[in-house]
Amino acid sequence: MAKLKIDVTDLHKSFGNNEVLKGITTRFNEGDVVCIIGPSGSGKSTFLRTLNGLEEITSGTVIVDGYDLSNKKTDLNQVRQEVGMVFQQFNLFPNMTVLDNITYAPLELKKMSKDEAHTKALDLLEKVGLSDKADAMPESLSGGQKQRVAIARALAMDPDLMLFDEPTSALDPEMVGDVLEVMQELAKEGMTMLIVTHEMGFARKVANRVIFTDGGEILEDSTPDQVFDKPQHPRLKDFLNKVL
Numbered sequence: 001m002a003k004l005k006i007d008v009t010d011l012h013k014s015f016g017n018n019e020v021l022k023g024i025t026t027r028f029n030e031g032d033v034v035c036i037i038g039p040s041g042s043g044k045s046t047f048l049r050t051l052n053g054l055e056e057i058t059s060g061t062v063i064v065d066g067y068d069l070s071n072k073k074t075d076l077n078q079v080r081q082e083v084g085m086v087f088q089q090f091n092l093f094p095n096m097t098v099l100d101n102i103t104y105a106p107l108e109l110k111k112m113s114k115d116e117a118h119t120k121a122l123d124l125l126e127k128v129g130l131s132d133k134a135d136a137m138p139e140s141l142s143g144g145q146k147q148r149v150a151i152a153r154a155l156a157m158d159p160d161l162m163l164f165d166e167p168t169s170a171l172d173p174e175m176v177g178d179v180l181e182v183m184q185e186l187a188k189e190g191m192t193m194l195i196v197t198h199e200m201g202f203a204r205k206v207a208n209r210v211i212f213t214d215g216g217e218i219l220e221d222s223t224p225d226q227v228f229d230k231p232q233h234p235r236l237k238d239f240l241n242k243v244l
């Protein structure tokens with residue numbers, strides 16, 4: 001199989017008159033673990049969402065694993081099966097058990113057998129440290145547990161790429177570590193991951209690349225050491241002064 005590639009060329013996205021992405025050009029390769037940092041409102045979520053077809057592209061091209069998302073004929077459902085996404089607010093199905101949350105998409109979209117989906121879900125629950133929660137309802141879980149279920153649910157589709165949009169921003173501080181640990185483990189296993197985060201320690205430790213965005217543009221794209229220790233752009237310096 002060809003290696004996963006994500007190619008973004010001169011991507012623009014506007015909401016009405018508000019141009020949110022102003023010409024993003026970048027590439028991601030299989031195994032990349034990229035943290036995207038930047039001030040609120042700089043277009044980070046919008047950018048991630050264009051990578052699995054949740055936002056329509058205004059102009060430019062986005063090619064994810066051979067799928068041209070700038071082409072309206074592309075089957076977005078196909079793309080979304082290969083791209084897992086984890087949101088700040090978990091978005092679990094509230095009326096389903098943890099197990100059903102995880103097996104739903106494999107059963108419906110992949111036509112996996114019930115046995116196989118079940119076994120896989122239990123394996124994934126073990127991986128995220130929640131073996132005992134298979135029959136729990138989401139509302140009985142802590143935020144950190146919900147987010148780990150959300151990660152397991154995304155992984156159940158065997159994605160080639162995982163997108164994380166501030167996965168720990170809604171969590172109480174004591175829950176953050178468990179979620180980051182699961183993500184670090186995934187990175188170690190070679191999962192390709194794009195992570196919007198304010199966790200600078202995690203970015204430094206786990207990412208092979210850090211991208212700083214502001215005002216809908218990429219202002220810096222380099223190694224964590226370079227970005228955190230030798231920031232070049234004045235707006236990155238300013239941002240780091242505020243968050244570190």
Ligand code: ADP
Nearest residue numbers: 015018020038039040041042043044045046047
């Ligand atoms: P970030 O994730 O960096 O905080 P976002 O991508 O969420 O930034 O938002 C960037 C800008 O796009 C903001 O000005 C926001 O108000 C606007 N925006 C985002 N989503 C929509 C939408 N669905 N409709 C209109 N404006 C939007």
Ligand code: MG
Nearest residue numbers: 044045046166
């Ligand atoms: Mg956001």
